[in-house]
């Protein structure tokens with residue numbers, strides 16, 4: 065089945081401009097595409113190639129390039145194959161269109177990405193808080209968010225060498241290495 | 252079970268004049284230590300050690316330790332693993348609903364210092380900053396033997412009157428509340444009236460009230476009764492309202 069579909073998919077993709085297709089193996093295709101053309105691609109894949117299942121939308125923060133990468137994973141039950149469509153959008157202001165009208169599960173993925181990376185999806189039905197309902201900090205999955213600094217600012221640490229522990233250590237138990245020692249790089 | 256049956260010296264409360272009072276205290280403490288009903292809010296992976304501790308191999312129930320279903324019926328709150336900030340809110344709500352005396356056991360390294368989530372922005376590090384922890388059982392994760400050992404330690408401490416974390420919560424409520432507000436924001440509130448309870452148990456001390464409790468009182472919104480709607484004969488009516 066999959067063998068038959070493959071050339072057909074290739075023909076189909078030739079209808080769109082500016083795509084780069086990398087065939088990972090017989091059932092896995094990676095498509096890099098300009099951000100503007102993605103809705104067209106999804107429309108084609110869904111309507112004419114049977115990729116009806118949007119398994120996930122994921123986001124990658126390329127902070128040095130000033131870009132976010134959005135990856136749309138599409139699965140076809142007919143050809144048992146996976147297409148992942150990659151686009152890059154500018155990190156500032158980090159806005160993209162929603163594909164909710166094509167794939168309804170997109171609403172959850174987009175809401176999640178909005179919460180974790182701060183990307184705004186125009187036309188998505190709900191961009192309110194999803195999982196991090198008690199979080200008021202910056203979107204935590206952005207690369208510039210320094211979790212360790214935030215933790216040190218917000219929480220206090222328990223003493224790692226209290227007296228009662230020293231007694232236990234003398235008897236051969238307890239903590240062998242302090243966290244500071246453990247984190248020191250070997251020369 | 253030998254250590255447990257040894258007599259334990261209890262601190263003498265000088266203010267009690269009735270000679271029989273201490274006998275009753277002793278009895279009450281003994282009964283408390285032998286009927287430990289635990290509410291395990293299974294926050295993290297450490298909870299997986301509880302089923303083996305309860306079932307046939309280790310069988311906690313022979314020591315009088317049993318799981319309970321609601322906070323109102325339980326004496327011990329087990330925090331079995333990492334507490335995210337979101338969970339911590341629910342844990343505090345649960346703790347405040349439990350009737351005193353109540354005890355908190357922090358199982359797992361995660362409750363001591365964040366464990367392997369030390370770097371996570373979402374995990375509270377030291378549980379005892381937000382709740383009075385009577386006992387920690389460290390380990391990632393502690394084996395059922397360790398859990399039982401910890402339970403027996405708590406039994407001893409209840410019997411000798413040392414396990415009084417719940418009193419500490421009333422006495423230093425302002426400090427605990429301050430730490431809670433630090434995480435949850437200034438408008439944090441629970442339905443429980445801890446200050447009222449503190450004076451009920453005669454435990455209100457200078458640390459009970461302070462700047463944080465004042466902040467709480469300023470932000471406190473009165474709780475509204477929940478409105479339940481149900482359908483009667485095609486029209487939507489409010490429960491509790493008469494409809495003659």
Ligand code: SF4
Pocket residue numbers: 295296297331332333358359360361362366367390391392
């Ligand atoms: S200490 Fe280990 S077992 Fe326990 S909650 Fe943390 S990670 Fe899980």
